[in-house]
Amino acid sequence: MVHVTAAAANDSPLLSCQGVDKHFGALAAVRDLSFEVRPGESLGIGGPNGAGKTTLFDVISGLGSATSGTITFDGHAITRSSPDRICQLGIARTFQLNAAFDTLTARENTLIAAYYGHHNRVLPGLRFDRETARRADEAMAFVGLGDVAHDVVATLPVYYRKLLMIAGALATEPKLLLMDEPVGGLNPQEIDAVMALVVRLKERGLTVMLIEHVMRFLIQLSDRVLIMHHGEKIYEGSAQGLIADQTVVDVYLGEGSSRRLQHIMAKRSEA
Secondary structure, three states: OOOOOOOOOOOOOOOOEEEEEEOOOOOOEEEEEEEEEEOEEEEEOOOOOOOOOOHHHHHHOOOOOOOOEEEEEEEOOOOOHHHHHHHHHEEEEEEOOOOOOOOOEEEHOOOOOHHHHHOOOOOOOOOOHHHHHHHHHHHHHOOOOHHOOEEEHHHHHHHHHHHHHHHHHHOOOOOOEEEOOOOOOOHHHHHHHHHHHHHHHHOOOEEEEOOOOOOHHHHHHOOOOEEEEOEEEEEEEOHHHOOOOHHHHHHHHHHHHHHHHHHHHHHHHHH
8 A cells, every 4th residue: 555644734824935936047937926735635737848847846746946935845945955855855756758767677676766866865775674674565556567567668658657667756755846848749548647646646635736638537636736837927826726727728728729629628527
């Protein structure tokens, strides 16, 4: 069973971003962005390519420090923290592209994530301890990778590599999981399988932020949706409100996609 680390039991936000900017020279990839995520919530982030979505994840996870603004996670100021420190505090993430050590097995990759992502290793040991192995094996079983645990990653199809990134993130026992396009490049059946996996994670109380262009995935799994454009927030609210927001329709969805999403939302309400 995958263990979800408990966040603060009060009504305080688990993650708070206030006035966050990220500049690359004169380019503002993220501009004055403020929002909060509460424990157990799922926040979906959408927007056109180049909107700043992945840059936002990079800033939150420490891969690129914010130019200005503040980020607080579970009571800790993490605006200038390193990626390993942020992971050990309880933020894990997956990536758009399949990030793994291709010459190692799926289990070896998950063991590495479990070992270094859970707490600080000033002096790493010569072998993985029993607790690390437990977390890695439980994470792999949870996502459905038990049968390919000893397969070399380079031989795995895209779907399994997507699951492997999720397993590695879960093996750190996070409080918040950032998922960057978790179903990009997958077929409809694989998308449905990942959707079911995220539902199971939400049922266990894990807080989730996800970026996705597959809008049926985004709106069906998100308690709230945030839409970005040119680094700025142009919408934050319910999925139902999203498809009725004319600015979002004009700059991102288009009329055709908006109508299709209205149909999905109607079927969801009837279920």
